[in-house]
Amino acid sequence: NAGVTQTPKFQVLKTGQSMTLQCAQDMNHNSMYWYRQDPGMGLRLIYYSASEGTTDKGEVPNGYNVSRLNKREFSLRLESAAPSQTSVYFCASSNRAVGTEAFFGQGTRLTVV
Amino acid sequence: GQSLEQPSEVTAVEGAIVQINCTYQTSGFYGLSWYQQHDGGAPTFLSYNALDGLEETGRFSSFLSRSDSYGYLLLQELQMKDSASYFCAVRFRYNQGGKLIFGQGTELSVKP
Numbered sequence: 122n123a124g125v126t127q128t129p130k131f132q133v134l135k136t137g138q139s140m141t142l143q144c145a146q147d148m149n150h151n152s153m154y155w156y157r158q159d160p161g162m163g164l165r166l167i168y169y170s171a172s173e174g175t176t177d178k179g180e181v182p183n184g185y186n187v188s189r190l191n192k193r194e195f196s197l198r199l200e201s202a203a204p205s206q207t208s209v210y211f212c213a214s215s216n217r218a219v220g221t222e223a224f225f226g227q228g229t230r231l232t233v234v
Numbered sequence: 235g236q237s238l239e240q241p242s243e244v245t246a247v248e249g250a251i252v253q254i255n256c257t258y259q260t261s262g263f264y265g266l267s268w269y270q271q272h273d274g275g276a277p278t279f280l281s282y283n284a285l286d287g288l289e290e291t292g293r294f295s296s297f298l299s300r301s302d303s304y305g306y307l308l309l310q311e312l313q314m315k316d317s318a319s320y321f322c323a324v325r326f327r328y329n330q331g332g333k334l335i336f337g338q339g340t341e342l343s344v345k346p
């Protein structure tokens with residue numbers, strides 16, 4: 122049982138390049154999330170998806186787009202990477218019911234130079 | 235707006251008890267959760283308070299007071315392995331978007 126799988130684990134981009142971070146979960150969860158984590162800033166919500174076919178902006182959506190491809194997969198795209206997007210990115214998933222725990226992937230460490 | 239505030243750092247000695255506070259300025263959520271994150275790792279779920287009062291899970295307890303917009307995580311019999319970052323979080327109902335937001339985290343250092 123893999124849980125939440127993120128790819129890649131590490132990535133270096135040049136300013137202006139684009140890339141897609143992949144996330145897949147095998148727990149049949151409805152809700153999926155993308156966060157970024159910077160030192161001293163905690164986990165900030167970028168986008169989330171309450172169910173297949175729906176996505177909503179979180180706290181820091183600028184510069185990002187997402188796709189909820191199906192119930193399992195939720196991808197995050199950087200169209201034109203900037204140094205300010207250097208961060209650790211976490212994908213998470215949870216059941217719809219309030220109070221259930223969220224499960225996180227192992228993170229993608231992205232550096233934009 | 236919606237925000238959760240925690241102290242940035244807490245230091246305690248092995249075997250002691252430590253309390254990590256979380257105050258929030260948001261509404262429409264249902265319960266307060268706590269997550270632990272070791273350096274370089276993924277956050278993992280610790281506890282959830284749906285109602286006011288104390289919830290106990292082994293050495294960890296969590297408390298919520300909605301009237302005071304306040305909660306805390308209590309760690310007892312501290313061990314070196316408890317050195318980590320701790321985050322409070324709130325989750326909104328599905329019909330209100332269902333988003334899950336976190337506080338900035340408290341870095342706990344346990345000293346021998």
